[in-house]
Structure formats: C-alpha cells, structure tokens
Amino acid sequence: MNLRKKLPSNNPLFFGTTYHKPKNMAHQDVLTKYEKIPTVIFDDSDEASRVAAREIASEIREKVNQGEMCVLGLPTGSSPIGVYAELIRMHREEGLSFRQVITFNLDEFYPMGQASVHSYHQYMYKHFFNQIDILPENVYIPRGDLSLNEVYQFCRDFDKKIVDAGGIDIQLLGIGRTGHIGFNEPGSQLNSKTRMIVLDTITKQDAARGFGGMTKVPQRAITMGIDNIMKARKVILLGFGEAKTSILQKTIEGPVTEQVPASYLQQHPNAKIYLDMAAAMQLTRVKTPWLVDTCDWSSKQLVRKAVVWLCQQTGKSILKLTNNDYTNNGLSDLISDKGSAYALNIRVFNDLQHTITGWPGGKPNADDSNRPERKYPPQKRVVIFSPHPDDDVISMGGTLIRLVEQGHEVHVAYQVSGNIAVSDEYANRFISFHNLYTNFYDPGNKRQAEQYEKTISFLKNKKEGDIDLPDVRMLKGLIRRMEAKAACRFAGVKSENVHFLDLPFYETGEVQKKPLGSEDVEMVKDFLREIQPHQIFAAGDLSDPHGTHRVCLDAILYAMEEIKEDSWMQECWLWLYRGAWHEWDIDQIEMAVPISPEELYKKREAIFRHQSQKEGAMYMGDDAREFWQRAEDRNHATAELYNKLGMAEYEAMEAFVRYFP
Template sequence: MPFYSGKLLKKVVKSKKQQIKKQKTADYDFIAYFCLDKSVQQVKIMLETKKRDISYQPAGQFEETRFEKIHNVIFESSDEASLQVAEEIANLIRDKQSKGETCVLGLATGSSPIRVYEELVRMHREEGLSFKNVITFNLDEYLPMEKDNRQSYHHFMHEHLFNHVDIDPENINIPDGMVPPEKTKEYCLSYEKKIKDAGGIDFQLLGIGRTGHIGFNEPGSHYNSGTRVITLDHITRVDAGPAFLGIDNVPRKAITMGIATVRSARRIVLLAWGQNKADIIKKTIEGEISSEVPATYLQEHDNCTFVLDEAAGSELTRNKTPWLVDESLEWTEPLTAKAVVWLCSKTDKSILRLTDKDYNDNGMSGLLTQEDSYDLNIRMFNRLQHTITGWPGGKPNADDTKRPERAEPAKKRVIIFSPHPDDDVISMGGTFDRLVQQGHEVHVAYQTSGNIAVSDKDALRYAEIANTIAPSKEAQAIIDAIKAKKDSSIDPIEVRKLKGYIRRGESYAATRYLGLDDRYVHFLDLPFYETGTIKKKSLSEEDYQIMVDIIKKVKPHQIYAAGDLADPHGTHKVCLDAVLEAVKRLKKEPFMNDCWLWLYRGAWHEWDIDQIEMAVPMSPDQVLRKRNAIFCHQSQKDGVMFQGNDSREFWMRAEERNKETAEWYNKLGLADYAAMEAFVRYHF
C-alpha cells in the first residue's frame, strides 16, 4: 500500500477529479477517490484511525482520459516531483520501522532519480530518517564493469545515496558487473532468490529510456523475464555515450532485473523528466502493450504511477490536443493558437482556408461559439504574422505596436548567453549576425569552458603542435598525461585548461567571422562545470555572482539565453537557472525595467509554432554565414563526442530545423523564407 505525501495526494486527487464520482461528504471526499469499493462508514473509520495507506484503484478500473492506460501525475518541475516521491519513500520506511519490519526498495540509476536521492539524504541528516531497516536491490549494472569505475552503478549509488545514510552495507544489493560469463546464469538466479527471501520489493523506483526500457529490459523483452544478461540497444548506448565520453566506450551488455521481477513489486513509481522523454511516455501510457515498448507492461500493474514533469507529459493527448478530450475546456488565447496550428496540420490547409466544418469535425466547435471561423482565422493569422521580424533588436523609427521588439532605443545593448562555446552560433547564428549588422552593442558570454567536449585526440594534436613550435616541459607533461589516460580517469587540470583554450580559440574565430570585436566576448567559466566529468556540481554563490556581475556591467536591453531543457540535470538547464537567478537578484536595478529576456533552443528541439513570439527570417546568404560560423568550432565537427541521438553534424541539424520552421510558416499561409530562427520571451 503506498504512502502519499500531502502534496502528492492533492496531485493525484486533482488528476482523477473529473473522472471519478465523488462522495458528497466534504471532509473525506479525497479519501473516497481511492475507496470507491468502501462504504461511507468505512471511509470515516479510515479517517478516524488516521491511516495513510491510501491505495490507487487498479489501472484498468479508472480512466485519466479515454486515451490513457497508466495512472500519471504531472508536476510543474522535476524538483517538486522528486521531493514528493522522496517523501512517499520516507513515509514507507518510517511506517515499516514503527511495525518492526524491513523495507525493501528497488532502486534505479541515471539522471532521473538523483534529486530523489538528494532529498532522502537531506531527510537523513536533518530529520533523522534512518535506513537501518532498509534493504535495497538495484535494477541493473553494465557488464563488464568494475565497482570502482566512475561509470558503474555501484559507484553511482554510493556517490548519491549509500555513502551518506546509515544503511547496513550488507543490505545493499547491486548486480555484479564482473561476474564471469560461465557463472552469469547461476548469479542471476541467486539475485532473484535474494529478492524473494527479503520478502519481495515494497517500492520499486524506475526511470525510462527512449527505447521504452525499464531497467535494461530492451525492446523484445518477455513479459515473464527474470534477472538476466541482455545486449543493449544501440539507442541506449548512444544515450549513455556522453557519460562514457563516446559511444565506443559504452559496454554492449548488462545484467538487469527482468520485467516479471519489476512487476512483482507491490508499488511502482516511474520518473520521467524533459522533452526528450515525451514521445516514449505517450507510447507507454496511451499505446498497446507490446514487447517493442517494454514499459507498456506496467499497464497491467495495479499500483503503478508515472511521475512526470510538464515537458515529459507534453505529448499526452490531454496536454497536446486537450480539445479531443474535454469539449468544455476554456479556450484561452495560447490554447486557441495551439489548436489552430494543429488543425492546419491535420487538414493540410493554411489558416485562412479553415472552415466551420474543419473546426466542428475535429472537436473544436467550442471555439465557434465565441466568434465565427472567418474572424478567428484572420485573428490567428495576424497573431502569427506579427511574430516575424527582420529586426530582432527592434526596427528604428517604426511603429512597434504589432512588432515583437521595441523600436527604442534604436541601438540596444545585448547579451547572448551561450551555455557551451558554440550554442550561440548553432542556435541563433543568423540573429546574432543580424544584431551585429544592425549596429547593436552585442556581447557574447560563454557560460562554461566546454572543455569536456574536446576529445583527447584533438587535445593531443594541439599539444604536439605547441611542443613542436616551442618545446617545453609543460607541453610535454600534457602530451604524456593524455597518452597515459585511462577511460574512466579524469583529465588533470593542465589538460582541461588546454581543452578550454581550444574551445576559446574556436569561439573567437566564430565571433570574429560575424564581425564582433574581441572586447565584447566574455568567457565566464562558471565553476559548477569544472569537474572534469559529465556530473557537474550544483550552482554556487560564486556562479551566481559571476552572472550578476556581467549583467550589471553591460546593463542590457536584451538578454538571449538557452531554453532547451530536455534534460533537467543538463548544462543548458543549469545555465538557464543561473541566468534566471541573476535576473531575480537584479530585478530592482533601474536598468532591468528596460531589459527583455528571449529564450532560444539548441540543436535538439525547436519551439512549437504556436509558442513562438519572435521569428527571425534568414536569406540563403545568411544561412551560409551561419554555417561558416559553426564550422569555426572544429573540435565539435567530424565525430563530435556528444552526438546525441542524431547522427547529423550540428550545422546540418540547425539548418534543417531552421528550414522546417520557415516551411511551417509558409504552410500556414505566410511568406516563404529560406530559414527562420525562433524565440520565446520570458516574462520575469
């Protein structure tokens, strides 16, 4: 039986409120959502005894919408969600302690549960939460993988949880990544037996991969599979590539709990954060059960909840196209724009060609109760038209009433914050070029050194060139350190500095190409990034102060920052958090009254058309200039270390994305441009 925190309970109740008939007694109707099989008197007794073991109805007995088959709760942020999940786990541990029972937890690794573990550690230190009665079983481990390797899940769990709480080491169970091949079958059977002997898993925490895997149960996994050795899917290895500094270093096999093992847990909570999980979450929650998406097997578990942030839940039908779910919804302006763009795509029509029948046939008749389709179409067309501007800094001496940016001051001070040393040109190179050409005072602030993204091969080449031109002990020491490096080791500081200098040189080459004077280029080297590993430190006061100082120095009228938040623990998200915190601290400064913040997206996603508030068109010549600026970042070309799930080079992705945005505008009935860069304004 699950133990919900107050906030999580409210979320769960809210998510079911429109689907489940309430009891009429206000004092206990929140309990009644989960106790439809109980009488009024039974519910009252539950309240009087103050029980918190409120169970979900089995998944098949309720309907979040007619599309959904797994109960899910969506939070505004992954932080908020993680805190509530941690509280549920803590409540379970405490309740088991009060009964003198052990609490058996199934635990996951990866970026998704990190914040949950951080909160559990905080509860241990500050609230006395004890893990003395806790037995843990981890889902999986790479094979082969030594325990002390920084990429091992043994290392991960001790770094994030076990080293910081009072759990008995004998109660920690993590699959052995060095079990000999001839003993793997026997080992896997023994792992299953240990779970059974412990009484089974009370609470199983899960993440989900883009293949739909839970644990390492890749597509094709059987419903009744147990703990076993499995070959990793290529997509899974691609996603793990950054942590291993390249896909070639990612193991091809792993030991994992099976689907049946996971499903035997009495309570399952799956975490998913970020836009890059949205598609697989939709398939899992709304699709048919299939071995091709192993997570869909959870549809048949009677006590499973998916805990999502808004981005991860964005593709669910009730969020993506809510008019197909609820005919009585409130038609706000943003929702109307979203619906009209979707309708154009569905009917393959431009905005001004949509008819009453198009709206009525696609669940949008409610829109026509407020205005007829002719007026609605014109209003939505004009809304989109007004986002287009060739003057991203504002057009001087022009009526700016219907333009995305202000006309005055005619010459603006601008800061372009770039998380890595190439995000500026990849994400907004055309707009960058336009701002410089139109005479604005443009500053570029590279938030991190980007040193970890430089390969040893490139660093060695530069070190050898330097040593050839001017032989030195320092250059030779760097050469020796690179040649002696092991896969799991961290670069010494001298190597990291060289890699940072390589990125700096490339950045100068790009900004000079776009006509920007070197004195307007700033390298912030925020300390949170400088760990030498994929895992970064939390933002510190030093990071915030660096951000505050650069903004106070420039006093900008415009700030551009990366809003590409696919991974809540990724560098882009952390860098945006740094921007927002700095802006928050400076909001009382007089110059901030005239400062606007525009968010761009990176090489991975673009803003949805209905979200765009400023679209900057590019001519074919400007597309080529942007490409050449990206080419200046040679260390990130031809075999880039962090390729992600797209085999194309960054310049190819950027051009294709900008071209698609322009094509969308054209399909909706607007002008035909070669490419467009898109921005959303952040209101602080």
C-alpha cells in the same frame, strides 16, 4: 542567496497548455480518459521527487513499526537523483533510518568493474548509500565483473535473494527512450527474470556522453527482469524532461506491447507514474486538452495552439479552414466561443504573421505596435548568453549576424569552458603544434619542453575514468576559446565584446557537474550589471543531453531575480532560443527571424570555426548529423511550417520566445 527559491513558473515550454489539476475524482476521470496508468503531473521534477521520497519514507517507517524489513527496488540514471537527495535530507534532518532497509538495484553494465567510475555500484554509493545508515550487507547490486560462465547462476541467486527478502515493497523506476525499465529493452517478455541482455543502440547513444563516446559503451548489461518488477507490491515510475515525452505517451496511452516494455505497467495493480510538465507534453490532456475537457479560450496561446494543430490535422493553411473542419475535429467549442471560422482564421493568421520580423533588435522609426520587439532605443545593448562556446552560432547565428549588421552593440557571453567536449586526440594535435612552433623560435626552452612532455605523457597514459589534469583542462578550454573568438570575429562581433565567464559549477573535469551555486549566480549578476543590456538572448533548451543548458538558464534567471529592481532592468527583455536538439513549436514562437540563403551560408561558416566540434565531437546526443546540419535542417523546417500555414515562403527561420522574469 537562496538557490532553493522556486523560480517564476512561466516557462515558455508550457505556453498554450491548459493543464490544471483535477477538481475532483469525476473530473480526474474526464481528464485522464486516454491514460491507462495512474499518472500525476507535477510542476517540476523537484516536486515529483519529493513526493516519491515521502512515499518511500512512509513505507520504511510503517515496516519499522511492524518490526519488518522494508525492501526497495532502486534505479540509477538522472531521474532518481532528486529522490535520493530528498531521502538523504530526511535521514539527516528528520531521523529517517535505513538500518531496516534492504535494497535491490535494477541493473549494471557488462562487463563493468565495481571500481569503475561508470559502474552503477559507484553511482549508488556516491549518490545515496555513502550518505545514509544502510547496512552494507543489505545492499544488492548486479555485478558486472563476473566471468560469462558465472552470470547465469548469479542471476538465479539474485532472484532468490529477492524472494527470500519477502519481495520488493516499492520499486522505483526510470524509463529509457526505448521504453526500457531496468535494462529490459524492446522485445523483453512479461515473464523475464534477471538476466544478461544486449543493449539497444538508442540506449547506448544515451549512455555515450558518460563514457566519452559510443565505442566505449558496453554492449551488454545484467538487468532485473519484467517479472521481478511486476511482482513488486508498489511501483513508481519517474519520467522527467522533454526527451522522454514520446515514449511516455506510448507507455501511458498506447497498447501493452513488448516493443514498449514500460507499457507492461498498465497491468500492474498498484503502479503509478510521476511526470514533470516537460515530460507530459505529449499526453492528450496536455497536448490537445480540447479533446478531453472544455477549455478556457481566453488564452491567445491556446487558441493559436489549437488552430495550428487543426492545420496539421487537415493539411490546410489557416485561411482555408472551415467551420466543418473545426466541428469535425473536436473544436466546435472554439468556434462557438469565437463566432466563426472566417473571423478566427484571420485573427490567428495575423497573430502569427506579426511574429515574423527581419529586425530582431526592433525596427527604428517604424510602428512597433504589432512587432515582437520595440523600436527604442534604435541601437540596443544586446547580450547573447551561450552555454557552451558554440551554442550562439548554432542556435541563433543568423540573428546574431543580423543584430551586428543593424548596428546594435552585441556582446556574447560564454557561460562554461566546454573543455570536456574536446577529445584527447584533438588536444594532442594542438599541444604538439605549439611545441613545434615554440621550438622553431625558441629552441632549448627547458620549461616549455617539460610542460609538453608532462601533457603528452598524461594523454598517452590516460585511463578510463581519469580526470584531466588542470593544465590539460586549461588547454582544452583555450581551444574552445580560440574557436569561439574566431566565430565571433567572422560574425562581426568586436573582440572586446566577447566574454568568457567560465562558471565554476562546470569545472569538475567530469560529465557530472556540481549543482548551481551562489558563486555562479553572482558572476552572471555582476556581468549583467556591467553591461546593462536592453536585450538578453539565452538558451531555453531543456533537453540538452548534458543538463548544462538548464543550469546555465537557471543562473541567468536567478541573477535577474536578484537585480530585478535595478532601473535598467525595467527596459530589459529576455528572449529564449533553443539549442541543437529542438526548436520551439510554431504555436509557441513569438519572434521568427527570416534567414536568407546568403545569411544561412554565413551562419554555417561561423559554425565551422568550431573545428573541435566538427571533427569527432564527443557529445553528439542521439543525432548523427553534425551541428551545422542540425541547425540548417531545423531552420529550414521552421520556415516550411510557416509556409504551410499560409505565410510568406522563406529560406530559413530562427525562432524565439519571450520570457518574463
């Protein structure tokens, strides 16, 4: 099975966008008139990474041909991993050598030993240096294991080594949600050199998932300065994923300010930014393309996007918009194309109205020509894929309960065990209870006592970076299973319809997972062929802080691609929900399921069954609210948006878009 095969590019995240590549330089100037740094938008991060890697390889070869060393500035994090992977491939398959390359890494946490699994020293050797022929003496990474009184001189020496090497030829960058490049947080000055810096709270939140909690993230870091970065002869900044959309828009289109350190790159003579489509969604040419160029208004999604945007700009509901509202806000072209505000408003109003349904599995014996789902068959086989063992009830718990109550055969498939999200304290509590319970009924059970002592001893002596023993991972996975079964039982799902796939890519015991493999896809494929559903619900959340949601969705899409010729697949529809961090924009929604106050309460109770994720959950992302609070706030907000557009007022709504594999 070829997992490098490109999946169909009909991601609903991009529905309603008219982004297209410029026809020529004049057209480029039109499309990018709001952008102050040259910016290239790619279909996905893989393509952007390959292009960046080719530029680096070209620079290396050119320097080698001139008999010179090539000096690279390198980042860590998730963004450059694809670049490093492509450079490694080029080294192995195309003979690209790094023996005449000198590298300077941007930063390191402080304090941080080089042997720590959290160190950027370990990161660089794991993801890059161990797999190429670079000479160890040509690798320079800031040290986090120095005493405080050694840091200042180390930083001065680090700056001198860059100068002595001839300066940086290409500086590769990622970007943090604070706008930091390196660890140059807001407030960093243009002339700043390599130094120690205090990390911003948002940066620590983003790092917390790798450290197992905010309290374990170092307070400080050593970072190359803005001055060092600006002196590089070429700079390439990589921006991938929805989580970076806001800060990238400020970096690219906003003013130069120390509050967004990446915005200094507007002043660099040879800097450019490579984005995937997810990261580009807030740029003017993507978010509101009618403000930069003539649009093709044949797309229903684009028309809806423009009208919803106009409502938000004017504070009016759809049916109150006038011709003047359109012409005064850059949409006169739309009115010219569609005739009048009156006719257009009614059309878009009806379009949105038809997304609302109380029958997510289709309404039997009813006209379904304007409903999001089919009426046949009246009782459907439904598979709800849940990446982690709580995403189902958090993201679509109300719809799940509705599907069960309306008589559909609902199956819930949990794709990964979720074991790393169970804290050691919580696991300790459960194993202790089990030991007491067993001893009460079976005192003197030697094997049970030995197993208990082994587990308790490991948890007690566990050090930072230690991977859980297989038995401990099994224990934590069983806790998540127990909670998932309890939630499904509360929602009315039959016990035999609750499935645990435990996809292998996840089972590393670390936050860093393996790439999606053929074995994962085969498991999903076999499961789907066993159930042969009429409906599939899956997580389309591409901003999951762990990346697990994205991999789980890819597993489903690859599996569906493999079995698309099966006869039952011709009648199988795929609906995507969002995870705990985001909701679909209202112009993207194709099915909105109203949730009553009573149903919202039942959804909350189902979420509460996941007790290990309520008491000190380890991976909360950048949002301090508990998962049930996020879910309810999001569902309330969706209903309120529909209400403001002039629709009926509901307590809450869950939203879905249809994906066409």
